[in-house]
Amino acid sequence: MARGVNKVILIGNLGQDPETRYTPNGNAVVNLTLATDESYKDRQTGQLVPKTEWHRIVMFGKIAEVAGQYLRKGSKVYIEGKLQTRKWQGQDGQDRYTTEIVVDINGQMQMLDSRGGDGGGMNQGAPAGRPQQQSYNQPAPQQQGGGYQGQSGGYSQQPPQQQSQQHPPQPSPQHSPQQQQSSMPEPVDDFDDDIPF
Amino acid sequence: MARGVNKVILIGNLGQDPETRYTPNGNAVVNLTLATDESYKDRQTGQLVPKTEWHRIVMFGKIAEVAGQYLRKGSKVYIEGKLQTRKWQGQDGQDRYTTEIVVDINGQMQMLDSRGGDGGGMNQGAPAGRPQQQSYNQPAPQQQGGGYQGQSGGYSQQPPQQQSQQHPPQPSPQHSPQQQQSSMPEPVDDFDDDIPF
């Protein structure tokens, strides 16, 4: 529920491959940088000057999974999300603020590459087959708490094992104490399947 | 011209009265802070927790003039603009980044207070009569170059006198109310109406 409207709509290209992390609960969190270009006319020279605007995107839930799997550096994508500015501490102890576009359960993502080309070519990790134009709305709404702390701790770079199945506790030491502190936001918990297509 | 889409849509309330400045050419530049509220459910307590997101808005052109005149702390407003992140230097010499929603010629603004109440009450500068619900599209496009440096120099806190005409320096050091009225900048030429907002 919201008193107000907070909506961002972007179409642009990824500057890098997406970075995928996982919450202790196995939910994907993806960070992207997206470029939108605009040209303006220089007043002195009359020349058209290209200007690129870079956007930081954070995706949660199923959209994040799809983005992590199918988007690559250079991919063109439509994104709908909301603005969120988070505060963090610089190494000098001073407050810094970073504004991101959060794409959660209420957001949308749509891949716009008609051929799904990864734009980079050197992404050996790219999946063999990929969808060409597909849009995702998350399956269930969720409120974003104040807990997300950007790139900071508590996230695993490893995908969860079979998140949708019951399985015995992981003995693996890779899953560290960070998992214990399960106060991390868990944007979407009720996925009903892993791969939507 | 743009290769991409960069659009922000907000409905929220002003945290403070707008700050109006003027370029050397007499064009208004207005800074706003806008709050959009959202509630999320705390996972531990199950309580609805209100969360306010603050947005920095920069307006140019006629929309800026209208906003500066009619919006006040607490005003509810619809805004359409684009995201822009600008770099600046902190006092420690380090780079900082601030993301703002730029409402220029391609943006839109709409006052949503059915009564135009200023929400604060102590804004003696508020004009007597104000429109109730009015939307503004800028009359002609304009490209935003890279030159805008936020709050920094080159801006005047005083509105220009009759910018579109050559005129001798104003002797009066005080800006009287009458001047306020008669100093409407008219940067764009093809207005199809006579209402100044």
Added chain:
Amino acid sequence: MARGVNKVILIGNLGQDPETRYTPNGNAVVNLTLATDESYKDRQTGQLVPKTEWHRIVMFGKIAEVAGQYLRKGSKVYIEGKLQTRKWQGQDGQDRYTTEIVVDINGQMQMLDSRGGDGGGMNQGAPAGRPQQQSYNQPAPQQQGGGYQGQSGGYSQQPPQQQSQQHPPQPSPQHSPQQQQSSMPEPVDDFDDDIPF
């Protein structure tokens, strides 16, 4: 899931009180007409001519319930939905098409009257207390099939009794046959379930 983007954003005023109906399962369906105004300059006279655009809105789910309860003729509202054109038969047997803005689980609604005034005054059915500015996202997504036939049959003008509880079949003759056959249990609000359209 969508291959494409289909989004409508409107701010306007209701032309009439909302019409609420209920599906056999007790889910609210609300029809609205919304006016958005625009002025254009007549090319001959140079006069500003007001022009009102009327939009047909159909709301489903919890948003519909809220709209039916709190919106009245004249209410100002923000609506986000999608375009849908449905075909129907005129009395002359010919095909007609009506385009509506569908506000379902993926849509949004926000009341913008700072005072919630009903704008009409003669709506005795209006609830005593009403929210002032509140936005609604539906709690869970739902796919809109092709079956919705507008104003046509299968809908009841009467609200369901205690839709969130199990209850014995209603002996009341007020409840039409259609309602009788729909004695299914009614999970509270997040229906991803049995809406037949």
Added chain:
Amino acid sequence: MARGVNKVILIGNLGQDPETRYTPNGNAVVNLTLATDESYKDRQTGQLVPKTEWHRIVMFGKIAEVAGQYLRKGSKVYIEGKLQTRKWQGQDGQDRYTTEIVVDINGQMQMLDSRGGDGGGMNQGAPAGRPQQQSYNQPAPQQQGGGYQGQSGGYSQQPPQQQSQQHPPQPSPQHSPQQQQSSMPEPVDDFDDDIPF
């Protein structure tokens, strides 16, 4: 000027080649049909059922010129416009209504085919070179009066010769390549004002 917000955002594919007409003043008017797809889950079978929504688009001005030149059947495109319903008379003398998305000076269009392929291949009229991803905002506002009458009379299927200049009647009945060149879209043209940013 508008009291209200009336905005439509679509991403979809053209069902046919665009139809271009010209007003007596030589302004291009383009009609498109755009498909947006959505899948919904059939309640009986649980199957995903594809559903296509068709949208009627009308474009004016420079955007229309670009669309007429570069879009083809199958082209994927982003469109931003406004809803407009116009009344017309059926052959039976009865009123009919058609809702269209109007893309005028305040609208936007962006071609999303990474390769500009025409999707049909048999469009011999397609220009040799075409932009790949380009977005257009109209360079100057224009009010849409009540005068547009859909497909009806007053429009020419022939493009104007040099509409922006006074010139003697063209002797050549054939539209030469040079003319083609000179009618190339020029998304950004005349920013002449003095805003220094």
Added chain:
DNA sequence: TTTT
């Protein structure tokens, strides 16, 4: 850092 992307894209054309």
Added chain:
DNA sequence: TTTT
């Protein structure tokens, strides 16, 4: 009528 498009697209995947």
